[in-house]
Amino acid sequence: MNEKIKELAEQYAAEAASEQKELLKTLGVIPAPSHQEDMRAAFCRDWFQKQGAEDVHIDDAKNVICRLGDPDAEELVVFAAHTDIVFPDTTELPLKEEDGKLFAPGIGDDTSNLVNLMMGAKYLMNHELKPKCGILFVANACEEGLGNLDGTKALFATYGSKIKAFYSFDGYEPQCCSCAVGSYRYRITCKTRGGHSYINFGDPNALEILCDLTERLYKIEAPKDGDAFTTYNIGRMEGGTTVNSIAQEAYMLYEFRSTSQKCLEEMEKRLDAAVESVRGRGGEIEVELLGVRPGNGPVDADALKAFTEHTVDVIETWYQDPIDFAAYSTDSNVPLSLGIVANTVGTVRGALAHTREEWIELSSLENGLRIALALMLDYVEI
Structure with a gap:
């Protein structure tokens, strides 16, 4: 990598x-559930x-957006880095320091990465380095769970095709992700009139109809797209009242995943067909889309490869283990x-993400900041 950038980052x-x-x-003690990141957002803004930011605001999606460079840059x-945590x-x-580790819910995913984003941004602002293009530092909302990436979706709804490259600081070293696992998640509910198990025997049963739907869903042949494959799962089914009552209502939670957006859209059609096939069985079927995380679209493979190779070069300057x-x-x-090149880069060492016992190694913070800043310095004149 560029020796001047290496020297400045170190x-x-x-x-x-x-x-x-x-x-x-x-930052680590400020609560930030998905959709309720207001306190962290205000702190970051x-x-x-x-630090001297002249163009920073919180948008309607609770993203904190700090802009450098020409405000009219095309x-x-x-x-x-995302502000929300899973809790x-x-x-x-609660936050505790012990034996060179810092423990707190969400401390690695994603608070430490957010700190490295902020500290890197501070360097560029304080040194008044001239950007080669417009730069957005974004402390975004709603990455976790049923946040459904709403913060980043809102960012692209605002700036659209002007964004030519995207870096997300998230996860642990030495992660460098350039391939998206997309998912569609649903709640499928069946309602019937119900009745007594003996007197009304044979009347439509919401649980039985969902079991029929389950069998049909698991007979779906999952689509493929090149090396991409698709998975699906029913994670929960619940309903009914007592052993001698025909179930009036039941629901299931269903999802499918793929790295291919094309496969996800095909699975959506196959789900619709399976649901339609049980609609005539005497139950009212409702399908609620709980969340969409898109998969990979029409990214230029050569451009993404070159983009990722540069990120890896930066990571390997200070991290010698095999890249994830x-x-x-x-x-x-x-x-x-x-179709926009993007990498998600882990900038901290730690473990137990999504548990209340999550921890990070404090000694890894310095290395993570080197990586974050080195990537940023490529977009300014030094």
């Missing part, structure tokens, strides 16, 4: 270590303003589905 990461740790401790690069807490989160290239479901799903 120098700043060493100088900023104390501030970086304190910022993490401050105020922090960016204190080409933008995005550096993002519903709305009061201060696995497909994941992250904010990068959105740009990848639109």
